[in-house]
Amino acid sequence: xxxxxxxxxxxxxxxxxxxxxxxxxxxxxxxxxxxxxxxxxxxxxxxxxxxxxxxxxxxxxxxxxxxxxxxxxxxxxxxxxxxxxxxxxxxxxxxxxxxxxxxxxxxxxxxxxxxxxxxxxxxxxxxxxxxxxxxxxxxxxxxxxxxx
Numbered sequence: 692x693x694x695x696x697x698x699x700x701x702x703x704x705x706x707x708x709x710x711x712x713x714x715x716x717x718x719x720x721x722x723x724x725x726x727x728x729x730x731x732x733x734x735x736x737x738x739x740x741x742x743x744x745x746x747x748x749x750x751x752x753x754x755x756x757x758x759x760x761x762x763x764x765x766x767x768x769x770x771x772x773x774x775x776x777x778x779x780x781x782x783x784x785x786x787x788x789x790x791x792x793x794x795x796x797x798x799x800x801x802x803x804x805x806x807x808x809x810x811x812x813x814x815x816x817x818x819x820x821x822x823x824x825x826x827x828x829x830x831x832x833x834x835x836x837x838x839x
Contacts, residue, residue: 710735714748730774730781738764 706724708731711717718735741763746754771777775785 706731708732708735710739712739714743716743716748716751727774727778727781730771730778733778734767734771738767741767 704723705721706726706728708720708722708728709717710720710732716739718739720731720735722731742761745761745763746759774781776782
């Protein structure tokens, strides 16, 4: 039996997911806080469904915990160790998040290019104004002189 402090520490470090079906079959999954809740319940549902396929409900009342063999559970648990790979929705969400980051970076780059273009336009207008002023000054300077 664990002492109170250890139990409290465990509750702070882990999340307990419990799923009870309408046929009174239930499953418990203990995971860290980073493991997605939706994936945890998907895993519980899959394991319970697989168990129902292998073990008829009429046998449940007579089953002893130590006598039940359910090899498929281990394979399923190994598959769900990485929720990103096991769950299609999680994988799609991660791909969407990555795409969103790329789009934000692209939009930011386009805006920066727009600012640089605005700077170039402003400098170009300044050069145009200076060249017109230079032209007028040169024209006045040349108007007093005669080229022979």
